[in-house]
Amino acid sequence: MDALEDTLFQQLAYVCSESRQAFDQHVGMSQIRRQLLILLSEIGEISHAALQQQLAVDGATITRLVKQFESEGVVSRRLDPQDNRYTLVSLTVSGQQIVAGLSEAHSLFQTRLLDGIPRGEQEMVCLLYTSDAA
Numbered sequence: 303m304d305a306l307e308d309t310l311f312q313q314l315a316y317v318c319s320e321s322r323q324a325f326d327q328h329v330g331m332s333q334i335r336r337q338l339l340i341l342l343s344e345i346g347e348i349s350h351a352a353l354q355q356q357l358a359v360d361g362a363t364i365t366r367l368v369k370q371f372e373s374e375g376v377v378s379r380r381l382d383p384q385d386n387r388y389t390l391v392s393l394t395v396s397g398q399q400i401v402a403g404l405s406e407a408h409s410l411f412q413t414r415l416l417d418g419i420p421r422g423e424q425e426m427v428c429l430l431y432t433s434d435a436a
Contacts, residue, residue, distance in 0.1 A: 321415060324411075325407075325408070325411050328407065328411055329404060329407050331404070334357065334359065334363070334367065335367060335371075336404055337357055338353065338357060338364075338367055338368075338371070339371075339376070339393065339397060339400060339401050339404065340401060340404070341353065341356055341357065342377065342391065342392060342393045342397065342401075343393060343397075343398065343401040346392060347390045347391065347392040348390065348391060348392075349382065349388045349389065349390055349391070350364050350365065350368065350388070350389050350391065351388065353368070353391065368389075368391050371397070374396075375394055375396050375397075376393065376394060376396055376397040376400060377391050377392065377393055377394060377397055378391070378392055378393075378394050379391050
């Protein structure tokens with residue numbers, strides 16, 4: 303990899319990190335909290351252990367996040383009827399509404415982020431990325 307490519311990838315990583323942090327601030331929620339809610343939205347009901355595995359975070363973090371969300375009325379928990387050693391987590395109606403709002407906020411954020419970048423340039427970057435990945 304030459305210096306230009308290295309610099310380009312460093313800049314892309316920086317921009318990605320900055321845009322993720324800006325989105326965190328925009329919606330007032332950390333990435334891990336959003337990931338947990340989106341995963342619950344996609345999967346439905348899931349155990350703490352499966353959340354831990356899916357999100358690649360420790361069990362204490364999952365327990366803390368789920369308890370916070372439960373106290374906010376965003377998720378509900380219940381014992382697994384097939385094995386009461388496990389706790390199952392699912393979104394409440396309020397949680398589903400939050401996820402819908404996050405999806406809409408993400409779409410609007412992306413639109414604003416790309417505003418002013420001509421469509422052709424966006425397509426060129428996508429083509430460069432997909433041709434390098436292949």
